[in-house]
Amino acid sequence: MSAHPANYSAIVRGAGPTGSLAALAMARAGWQVTLYDPSDAAALVGRRRAYALTHSSCKLLQRLDLWDAMAPHCHPFDRLELRDLGSRSQTAFAVPDAVGWIVEHQALQKELLEACNHHPGVQLSLGQEASIAPDRDQLTVIAEGGRSPSRLDLGIGFSGFRYRQGCLTALVQLDRHCSPTTAWELFCPEGPLAVLPLGEGRTQVVWSAPQQRCEQRTNLSDEAFLEQLNTALPSEVNAIGLHDQPAWFPVEWRIASRLGRGNTLLCGESAHRCHPVGGQGLNLCWRDVETLARLASDPHCDVRSLVRRYSRRRWLDLLGVLLATDFLVRLFSNRNRLLLILRRLAISLLNYSAPLRRRSLNLATYGPKGILLTTGWQQLNNQPS
Ligand SMILES: Cc1cc2nc3c(=O)[nH]c(=O)nc-3n(C[C@H](O)[C@H](O)[C@H](O)COP(=O)(O)OP(=O)(O)OC[C@H]3O[C@@H](n4cnc5c(N)ncnc54)[C@H](O)[C@@H]3O)c2cc1C
CATH class of the missing domain: 3.50.50.60 (FAD/NAD(P)-binding domain)
Structure with a gap:
């Protein structure tokens, strides 16, 4: 500059x-x-x-x-798995260099x-x-x-306004079978749950849920917390330890x-x-x-x-x-049934269409102007500033 x-x-x-x-x-x-x-x-x-x-x-x-x-x-992650537990559908975004990075x-x-x-x-x-x-x-x-x-x-x-959902964050240890470069965004009926890899199995969990439930979860013993978390996580992801005390904050x-x-x-x-x-x-x-x-x-x-x-x-x-x-x-x-159908349809479309996946990622990366970008990631990275 x-x-x-x-x-x-x-x-x-x-x-x-x-x-x-x-x-x-x-x-x-x-x-x-x-x-x-x-x-x-x-x-x-x-x-x-x-x-x-x-x-x-x-x-x-x-x-x-x-x-x-x-x-x-x-910590770069090259794959983002998106799962909708309500409609039981899923898709994935993969980018060779990185979809994004997690930093403490x-x-x-x-x-x-x-x-x-x-x-x-x-x-x-x-x-x-x-x-x-x-x-x-x-x-x-x-x-x-x-x-x-x-x-x-x-x-x-x-x-x-303030959402009825709060957001609980915790630093957890995953077992060694979990991919170290995959991040997850799980859409659970009570709120989204993100799993963000920090290397060597250390993972930040960002877990949205009704505020009362967030509060209750922060007061659980480590074992009970991990048990609840593992129930929400996909079968490929297994939390085996806690690195810090979970905390929650209101979301606005x-x-x-x-x-x-x-x-x-x-x-x-x-x-x-x-x-x-x-x-x-x-x-x-x-x-x-x-x-x-x-x-x-x-x-x-x-x-x-x-x-x-x-x-x-x-x-x-x-x-x-x-x-x-x-x-x-x-x-x-x-759990609205009409919305469940729409969600399944939208996720099927994403699965079917690579350009649509790319535009969705561009939107998440660059905001509204990202939708207009038709270029691939490599070209996006090399764009003049
Ligand atoms: C408890 C909590 C946990 C969070 N966890 C996550 C998470 O896990 N992941 C995530 O992506 N985001 C998280 N967020 C959101 C994230 O922290 C914000 O997006 C980010 O901090 C915004 O940065 P900021 O610099 O705009 O504001 P802030 O980080 O809030 O910084 C504002 C600064 O202004 C200072 N300040 C206040 N009053 C004055 C004043 N009068 N004069 C001068 N300075 C003042 C404060 O001391 C503070 O340092 C969390 C937010 C909270 C509240």
């Missing part, structure tokens, strides 16, 4: 995966960036979760020269903060009270997550009523939240960063027009992904 000749400055509020990547992307474009978070580095890194990264995220990391540092922590938060956040620390354009301000008063010409990027206080202060609404569908005001813009979960089905969350946040990075490197773009152009460019992708994830959850989390 080219350096910005105007030497603009920005404050990024929130140093989670979105804020730290946004700070780096802007610094690489020549901006002076202050990255602020009330949590200190240990607390930021210490969060227990794992993300599924798509090719759109991988390409962004490559463009920012972060992929080489990140790649050793990213701790490694990802550590690399991002280290890269921020080493970049002369980023000033880190972690674990202390905010003493930053933005000046009139400065850009403020809000990346404070779903409960963003600055979004509230700006009077920007955050509309949507929300979108900000606007993405910017004046010289402030919203990025990542401050602006949108969606169901974890299909592993869209962080990838969608990072596509915000990608748009921001492109605009930040445009020397003809002043701060206010950057905010306006960012807001205009992000709507289609955000609405498309939020609506698509909600549609998937509603379609698959029930």
Whole structure:
């Protein structure tokens, strides 16, 4: 990315995966960036979760020269098995290099903060009270997550709803017969269950179910938890141990009523939240960063027009992904007989048609613009940025 000749400055509020990547992307474009978070580095890194990264995220990391540092922590999976337990139908997506990568938060956040620390354009301000008063010409990027206080202060609404489903996450050990490079998305009537390989049998399970059931499952003994999990998993996948205490969090569908005001813009979960089905969350946040990075490197773009152009460019992708994830959850989390027939038909079509499978994967990888891409994966990976 080219350096910005105007030497603009920005404050990024929130140093989670979105804020730290946004700070780096802007610094690489020549901006002076202050990255602020009330949590200190240990607390930021210490969060227990794992993300599924798509090719759109991988390409962004490559463009920012972060992929080489990140790649050793990213576990590729070359096959995604999709099973609908309700209609008893299944299909699979296979891509020779990788359908995507699974990465643990701790490694990802550590690399991002280290890269921020080493970049002369980023000033880190972690674990202390905010003493930053933005000046009139400065850009403020809000990346404070779903409960963003600055979004509230700006009077920007955050509309949507909370799902009855919650999402339980656990790091489990699978037995040695399970394929180490296959990920699973199982559509169970109570909610989707994703099985994400992290290498050597370690696997992140992302298990959606009614909130009360999530709560009950987090209180089970290890043996009882594994027994319930194995009942839900396909026969080829067998969980034999737990690496951490399962935890659950509520799941929301929300979108900000606007993405910017004046010289402030919203990025990542401050602006949108969606169901974890299909592993869209962080990838969608990072596509915000990608748009921001492109605009930040445009020397003809002043701060206010950057905010306006960012807001205009992000709507289609955000609405498309939020609506698509909600549609998937509603379609698959029930036993309606008509929908069961439709689901079986849709999955048969996917099985029959390789181009349809490719377009579906493109949609999951690049958002709505992915549907228009007719190229194969190899060509997609080699697209000019
Ligand atoms: C409990 C939990 C478990 C999850 N597990 C998974 C999972 O297993 N897999 C998955 O893909 N996704 C998971 N998610 C979702 C995933 O964490 C989000 O998609 C991702 O973290 C969004 O990144 P972000 O940087 O936008 O927001 P966040 O990661 O929420 O980061 C926001 C940052 O802003 C900071 N902040 C807050 N207030 C202020 C302020 N006033 N000023 C400055 N900074 C502030 C916070 O300290 C935080 O560091 C989980 C979410 C939760 C809540």
